[in-house]
Amino acid sequence: MPSVEGNKSTWNQTYDWASAGDEWSSPWGGAETQWHATLLPRLRPFIPTGTICEIAPGYGRWTQYLLGQCDRYVGVDLASRCVDACRERFSSSDHASFEVNDGRSLPMLGADSVDFVFSFDSLVHVEADVIAAYLGELARVLAPDGIAWLHHSNLGQFDRELRRMEQAEAVARRVPVLRSPLTKLELIEWGHWRAESMTAARLVDMAADVKLACVGQEIVNWRGSRLIDCISVVARPGSVWDRPNKLVRNRNFVNEGASARSISAVFTSLMRRGSDSPAWPPLTGIDLT
Ligand SMILES: C[S@@+](CC[C@H](N)C(=O)[O-])C[C@H]1O[C@@H](n2cnc3c(N)ncnc32)[C@H](O)[C@@H]1O
Numbered sequence: 001m002p003s004v005e006g007n008k009s010t011w012n013q014t015y016d017w018a019s020a021g022d023e024w025s026s027p028w029g030g031a032e033t034q035w036h037a038t039l040l041p042r043l044r045p046f047i048p049t050g051t052i053c054e055i056a057p058g059y060g061r062w063t064q065y066l067l068g069q070c071d072r073y074v075g076v077d078l079a080s081r082c083v084d085a086c087r088e089r090f091s092s093s094d095h096a097s098f099e100v101n102d103g104r105s106l107p108m109l110g111a112d113s114v115d116f117v118f119s120f121d122s123l124v125h126v127e128a129d130v131i132a133a134y135l136g137e138l139a140r141v142l143a144p145d146g147i148a149w150l151h152h153s154n155l156g157q158f159d160r161e162l163r164r165m166e167q168a169e170a171v172a173r174r175v176p177v178l179r180s181p182l183t184k185l186e187l188i189e190w191g192h193w194r195a196e197s198m199t200a201a202r203l204v205d206m207a208a209d210v211k212l213a214c215v216g217q218e219i220v221n222w223r224g225s226r227l228i229d230c231i232s233v234v235a236r237p238g239s240v241w242d243r244p245n246k247l248v249r250n251r252n253f254v255n256e257g258a259s260a261r262s263i264s265a266v267f268t269s270l271m272r273r274g275s276d277s278p279a280w281p282p283l284t285g286i287d288l289t
Pocket residue numbers: 004007008011012020021055056057058059060061062076077078079082101102103104120121122123125126130
């Protein structure tokens with residue numbers, strides 16, 4: 001059950017950040033390919049734009065691409081270690097600022113001031129109370145035609161299976177040799193520290209509670225076969241984005257990563273040949289065999 005305090009200590013202290021988060025892009029063969037093959041097609045309607053706020057940028061895995069898509073960028077993370085790393089990494093970007101927050105609010109942003117709010121691979125680890133708090137803030141900071149693109153947990157849909165996972169986990173603790181086969185069978189270790197209180201449907205209700213409209217949702221699998229994640233887009237009723245919610249269940253998100261990995265191995269891996277100043281950090285996770 002990830003808490004705000006648990007997130008803060010994990011990302012400030014426990015996690016080593018040796019690869020700046022690029023290690024999480026390994027299933028895609030690297031962040032560069034993940035951005036272009038998976039994120040950009042889902043962001044095309046919204047960028048480039050004026051002001052972008054990224055909630056929870058970590059060490060800037062997506063910031064490096066978002067910076068070129070806006071006039072002003074504000075990155076907000078509850079871990080001061082991440083904010084310090086981003087300030088250093090992007091020190092040459094005059095239109096960017098990075099701020100530490102309390103994990104729930106966006107006091108550094110004025111009312112109606114943000115065109116696009118983005119968060120990927122972070123809010124999956126926060127429970128419903130935190131999502132509700134951020135939605136309340138979005139109701140304040142989104143520009144009249146602003147929109148938010150939020151990757152969050154859908155693990156709450158798997159209530160009964162989570163209880164079965166606890167039982168299987170107890171078995172794996174008693175008989176360690178069973179851990180690997182139980183993991184392969186997706187009987188344990190498939191929750192990936194997602195928030196159990198969040199679902200796609202709950203986000204729709206919480207957005208309505210603060211007078212925002214959820215206008216699109218893609219429920220996706222993550223690492224395994226279960227659809228434990230969701231990407232939701234949220235805007236103001238009556239804005240240019242307003243429409244009845246369009247919801248799809250995509251079981252091919254993991255396959256999309258696997259397909260992107262071959263793009264990465266053959267093509268993305270050639271990108272920085274001959275460049276005198278390789279971008280920081282280097283591409284990682286590309287298996288050329
Ligand atoms: C798994 S890392 C991902 C970072 C980045 N989005 C990426 O994809 O590389 C999770 C990040 O979320 C931040 N975080 C977790 N809970 C948060 C919250 N409630 N508010 C703001 N940041 C949070 C952590 O400090 C960390 O930087």
